Amino acid sequence: MNTYIYDDFLNKGRYRRALNKVEIRLTDLGLNGKIIRLGSIKNVKEVIQAEIKNGVKTIVAVGNNATANKVISAMITNKAYGFFQKDVLFSIIPIGDNNSIAASFGIKKEEEACNILLARRIKQIDIGIAGNNIFLNKAEMVSEQAEVKINEDYILEINKKTPVKIINLNDDAKLSLGQRIDPYDNKLNLIIEKKPGDTTFITGDDFKISGQGNLILDESIEVPLPVEVGLIKEKINIIVGKDRIFI
Amino acid sequence: MLFYQISILKIHLLGGVRLFKSMFNKDGKFEKFKDAETIIGSSIKVKGNFHGKGDIVIEGMLEGSLKTEANVFIGEKAKVGASVEADEALINGEINGNIKVKKYLAIGKTAKITGDVQCGEISIERGASITGQIIVSAENAKKIEIKKSKEEEEI
Known part of the structure; x- marks a missing residue:
C-alpha cells in the first residue's frame, strides 16, 4: 500500500495539470493509494505514524525539497518508524521548483517518478541532522565570520565570505570531488570551493558551527547559527532511479 | 648553490636518496x-x-598538530605551525614544528622548515631551507617493510 503526501502549495491551480498527469499514470501502473494533503492536517507526525502502524509500504512526498524534508522528518522521529523502519520505503514525486533531492535520487520529472516507483530500486542512506532539523542532501551557508569545530579535534576558521557545504547526498554533478560523496558511508563531507583549484574537503560526523548567519538545509529550511550538524546512520530506505548522482 | 641553515647533531644517511617516489609525480605534485x-x-x-x-x-594554514598513518603533502603556499607525523611526506611549504616521517620524506625547493626532522629516507631539493636537527635512519623504514610483508604472508 502506498501513501502519497501532497504539499500545501499543490492546491494552486498551476499545478493541477501536473497532478492530474501523476494520478493518471499511477492508476495506469496500479500504484494508486491513499492521498493525504498537508494543508488539511495539523500534525503530520501523527498522521504518518498512523499510516506506518496500518502497514504502509511506501510513503511518497509529492512536491519539492521542503515536502521531502517535512515528510522524512515526521517519519523518522516517530516511535512506530523505529520498529517498522526496514519495511517502509520513501520516495518523491517532484512537482514545481526546488527539487534537488529528487534530482539526486535520479528523479527528474513527475511521470518518470511513477515509473521509478514501480521499479522499486531501493537504497538505504544516512540522514543529516542540524539542530532539531534533518537534511538529506546538504547544509550550506555563506558566512563572513564563522568557526566550524570538526569531530571535537580541530577548528576551521572562516574570515572571508566563503561558501561552506556539509553534504550527505550530493545533488550537484558538477561539484569538484562530488563523486567521493557517499550517502552510505556514515560520514558527512565538508566542501569549500572558493575558486577552481582551491578546494577544501574534510570528512567527519560532528560539525559544530558558530558565527554569524544561517545554515540552509536542502535549499528549503533556514537554521540560525550556532548549530551542531551530525548524522543518523542508515536511517531511511529510499526508492531511486537509474540516473541517481550517487552509487 | 646549496644554501642550508642546518645545525646537524646527528645524521645517519643509511638510506639511498631518491628524488621522488611513487606517490609524487615528476613535478613534485601529489x-x-x-x-x-x-x-x-x-x-x-x-x-x-x-x-x-x-x-x-x-x-x-594549520596550527596545532598533524598526524596520519598515510601520506602528507604540504603545498608551496601552505604555512604549518604544527608538528607533523606521517608515513611519507612531500613538503613544499613552510613548517614551524618537528617532522617525523616513518619512510620517505621529500623536501622541495620552496620548503622552509624550522624544526627537527626525523625520517627513514630523505631527498632535499636545491633551494630548500632547513633549520634544525636531521636524523635519517633507513632502519626504521626497513623494519616497517619487513613487518608489512610478514602481515601479508599471514593473510
Whole structure:
C-alpha cells in the first residue's frame, strides 16, 4: 500500500495539470493509494505514524525539497518508524521548483517518478541532522565570520565570505570531488570551493558551527547559527532511479 | 648553490636518496590529490589536532598538530605551525614544528622548515631551507617493510 503526501502549495491551480498527469499514470501502473494533503492536517507526525502502524509500504512526498524534508522528518522521529523502519520505503514525486533531492535520487520529472516507483530500486542512506532539523542532501551557508569545530579535534576558521557545504547526498554533478560523496558511508563531507583549484574537503560526523548567519538545509529550511550538524546512520530506505548522482 | 641553515647533531644517511617516489609525480605534485582523505584549501585556516588515517593535503594554514598513518603533502603556499607525523611526506611549504616521517620524506625547493626532522629516507631539493636537527635512519623504514610483508604472508 502506498501513501502519497501532497504539499500545501499543490492546491494552486498551476499545478493541477501536473497532478492530474501523476494520478493518471499511477492508476495506469496500479500504484494508486491513499492521498493525504498537508494543508488539511495539523500534525503530520501523527498522521504518518498512523499510516506506518496500518502497514504502509511506501510513503511518497509529492512536491519539492521542503515536502521531502517535512515528510522524512515526521517519519523518522516517530516511535512506530523505529520498529517498522526496514519495511517502509520513501520516495518523491517532484512537482514545481526546488527539487534537488529528487534530482539526486535520479528523479527528474513527475511521470518518470511513477515509473521509478514501480521499479522499486531501493537504497538505504544516512540522514543529516542540524539542530532539531534533518537534511538529506546538504547544509550550506555563506558566512563572513564563522568557526566550524570538526569531530571535537580541530577548528576551521572562516574570515572571508566563503561558501561552506556539509553534504550527505550530493545533488550537484558538477561539484569538484562530488563523486567521493557517499550517502552510505556514515560520514558527512565538508566542501569549500572558493575558486577552481582551491578546494577544501574534510570528512567527519560532528560539525559544530558558530558565527554569524544561517545554515540552509536542502535549499528549503533556514537554521540560525550556532548549530551542531551530525548524522543518523542508515536511517531511511529510499526508492531511486537509474540516473541517481550517487552509487 | 646549496644554501642550508642546518645545525646537524646527528645524521645517519643509511638510506639511498631518491628524488621522488611513487606517490609524487615528476613535478613534485601529489599524484592522488583527488583521492586524499582531507584537503585544506589555500584560503582556509585550521587550528587544532588534525589526526587521520588517509592522505592529507595542506595548501592553507594549520596550527596545532598533524598526524596520519598515510601520506602528507604540504603545498608551496601552505604555512604549518604544527608538528607533523606521517608515513611519507612531500613538503613544499613552510613548517614551524618537528617532522617525523616513518619512510620517505621529500623536501622541495620552496620548503622552509624550522624544526627537527626525523625520517627513514630523505631527498632535499636545491633551494630548500632547513633549520634544525636531521636524523635519517633507513632502519626504521626497513623494519616497517619487513613487518608489512610478514602481515601479508599471514593473510
